Each structure stands twice: as C-alpha cells, then as structure tokens.
Amino acid sequence: MFKQLFGRGSDNHSTGVKPAANGAKKSNGAQPVRSLIHLDEVIKAYETPAGEFLALRGIDLDIDTGEFVAVVGKSGSGKSTLINMITGIDRPSSGEIYVAGTPIHKLAEGPMAEWRGRNVGVIFQFFQLLPMLTCIENVMLPMDFCNMYRSNERRQRAMHLLEQVEMADQADKLPSEVSGGQQQRAAIARALANDPPLLVADEPTGNLDSKTADSVFQLFSNLVDNGKTILMVTHDRELASRVSRTITIADGRIADGEQEQAVLASMDRQPATATSTIDNVAPARAAVVERPEYVKAPEYDGAHG
Ligand SMILES: Nc1ncnc2c1ncn2[C@@H]1O[C@H](COP(=O)(O)OP(=O)(O)O)[C@@H](O)[C@H]1O
Ligand SMILES: [Mg+2]
Numbered sequence: 001m002f003k004q005l006f007g008r009g010s011d012n013h014s015t016g017v018k019p020a021a022n023g024a025k026k027s028n029g030a031q032p033v034r035s036l037i038h039l040d041e042v043i044k045a046y047e048t049p050a051g052e053f054l055a056l057r058g059i060d061l062d063i064d065t066g067e068f069v070a071v072v073g074k075s076g077s078g079k080s081t082l083i084n085m086i087t088g089i090d091r092p093s094s095g096e097i098y099v100a101g102t103p104i105h106k107l108a109e110g111p112m113a114e115w116r117g118r119n120v121g122v123i124f125q126f127f128q129l130l131p132m133l134t135c136i137e138n139v140m141l142p143m144d145f146c147n148m149y150r151s152n153e154r155r156q157r158a159m160h161l162l163e164q165v166e167m168a169d170q171a172d173k174l175p176s177e178v179s180g181g182q183q184q185r186a187a188i189a190r191a192l193a194n195d196p197p198l199l200v201a202d203e204p205t206g207n208l209d210s211k212t213a214d215s216v217f218q219l220f221s222n223l224v225d226n227g228k229t230i231l232m233v234t235h236d237r238e239l240a241s242r243v244s245r246t247i248t249i250a251d252g253r254i255a256d257g258e259q260e261q262a263v264l265a266s267m268d269r270q271p272a273t274a275t276s277t278i279d280n281v282a283p284a285r286a287a288v289v290e291r292p293e294y295v296k297a298p299e300y301d302g303a304h305g
Helices: 002-004 077-085 111-117 135-146 151-164 178-192 210-225 258-269
Strands: 036-048 051-063 067-070 094-097 120-123 197-200 229-233 244-249
Touching: 002 067, 036 067, 051 077, 067 077, 067 258, 077 094, 077 120, 077 197, 077 229, 111 120, 111 135, 111 210, 120 178, 135 151, 135 178, 151 178, 178 197, 197 210, 210 229, 244 258
Parallel strands: 067 229, 067 244, 120 197, 197 229
Antiparallel strands: 036 051, 036 094
C-alpha cells in the first residue's frame, strides 16, 4: 500500500524523478553530473538597519535523487535561508538554483507557486495547517491549488495519504482538535498530496516529544525507501546520525573539518528534542498560521532558531 501511494510511477501522476536537464555540475570538461538539486555560488543578502547582512555566503551543493539529507548548524547559521532557497519560498541575491532541472532562481512568483505545489512538499516545525479546514481538507488543498488529480478523486487520495500516516480516523477533525504529532502527520500527508519528488522539512520534529519525533523520522525513512528525496533541517543529533548525508552550515557556508566537528559536538550537548513539547498537552495550543506557506513566502521571524 505504501509503495502504491508513494512509490515511483505507481500512480496516475509520475513519481519518477526526471534527471536535471540544466542542473549539471561543473565538471572540468568531464561528462556533466546530473543532480536533483544543484546550487551554484548561492548568496543571500538581507538588508537590515545595520546594513547588508550575508545569510548565505556562497553555497555550492548537489543532492541526488533518493538521498536523505540532514542540514545541521547553530541557530542563525543560515539553515532555513538555505532550504527556503531550494523550495523557492525565498530568492537568492545571486547564484543559481536548479531543482529537477528547473532554474527556480528565474521563476516569477506565480509560476514559482505552481512549480512548488507540484514539485516540493514543504513541512514546517509548527505544521502550518490551515486552522479552519479539517485535516483531510488540508491534505486536499494542494491538489485543488495545482488542479492535480480529478476533483472527484481528491478526497479519496487524501484519505489514502492520511491512512499512510495513520491519521485516517482523525480526517474530519480540525487541526486544533488533534495533537501536535498528529498535526505533523497531517502536514506530511499534505506535503505528499501532489506526489512531489522532493520533500523539504524545516525542523519537523522540533516541537515533538522524542517518541513522536522518532515515528515522524521513520515515516521519512519509509518515503526515502520508496523513492522520495528528503532534505531536513534538524537539531537532533541522533536523527541526524541516521540519514544518508549530513550538511553542516556555519555562518552561511557549508562547513567541513574542525568547524563541522565543533558544530556536531555542540549538538551533542543539546537536548535531542524539545524539553517541553506540545504533543502531549492540550492540542489547541499548537501553533497555526492563517495561510499556506507553500503558496506564499513567510514573513521574517528572527526569533526562530
Ligand atoms: N528577512 C531577514 N532579514 C534580515 N536578516 C535575516 C532575515 N532572515 C534571516 N535573517 C538572518 O540570517 C541569518 C540566518 O537565518 P536563518 O536561516 O533563519 O538561520 P537558522 O535557520 O540556521 O537558524 C540569521 O542571522 C538571521 O537573523
Ligand atoms: Mg531556522
């Protein structure tokens, strides 16, 4: 069942990842290498009252289809900025970004939202389900937005996805009526709605207790086993050790050597997951926002780690 829904070429919408037509790595004259995600000298500058601030200082990165990548780094190092570049939620100041061959740094806002809706499932720390819609309606939303699947198939597909994340019995509840872990499961089902090849998650377990975090991680592992590519920001050293690759960000750059070791060592000293979680308390306390973040860029909230 899992394979049927999430596996390659098993649905009426192709899950097979097309090779990146334009996303070739530079390769000294050798045969170009194709990656699902390709970043070339990506720089992101923010204007601040104190002047220009470089959140990303020249990122070169390639991620292949089927990789499960953890992005780690101290708070403020540029992790969210980096993944917002890859989802097209935010734009680079300079440099190039190709995802599945699409030069997303060149897309205008409308085509970008449409592209994202079909190609990337985005998962957030605070779930970002629409509070006035039920769980199943939240899962149907990307299909409606991108006009994917026939309208009379959408509810059934959403229910299948909710079954896969063990949320079928909660389908008709509002987000405020289920726990944080359940909201995140619904958000994962929503991310899978249009069967995108790529899932991008910014601290998806940051607000879950360790047991719930582990089950969300297990869900991600299953998705990778079934052909998805996942890029996940995490502070959880234990989870980061279980993926196929870890990318360490420090001061807007990809760190290696001693700098990388220092970041990883500091993760060891932190609690693996939130000490007070919202999973086991009154579900209504879970944070929600008013609009789908995969449609519009989030406003900057400097308080987030
Ligand atoms: N819109 C913005 N305007 C100004 N500075 C920003 C903006 N967004 C992020 N920053 C700054 O860029 C840096 C990287 O932020 P972020 O990518 O959110 O870090 P992380 O996710 O690793 O905690 C931080 O110093 C943050 O304050
Ligand atoms: Mg962040």
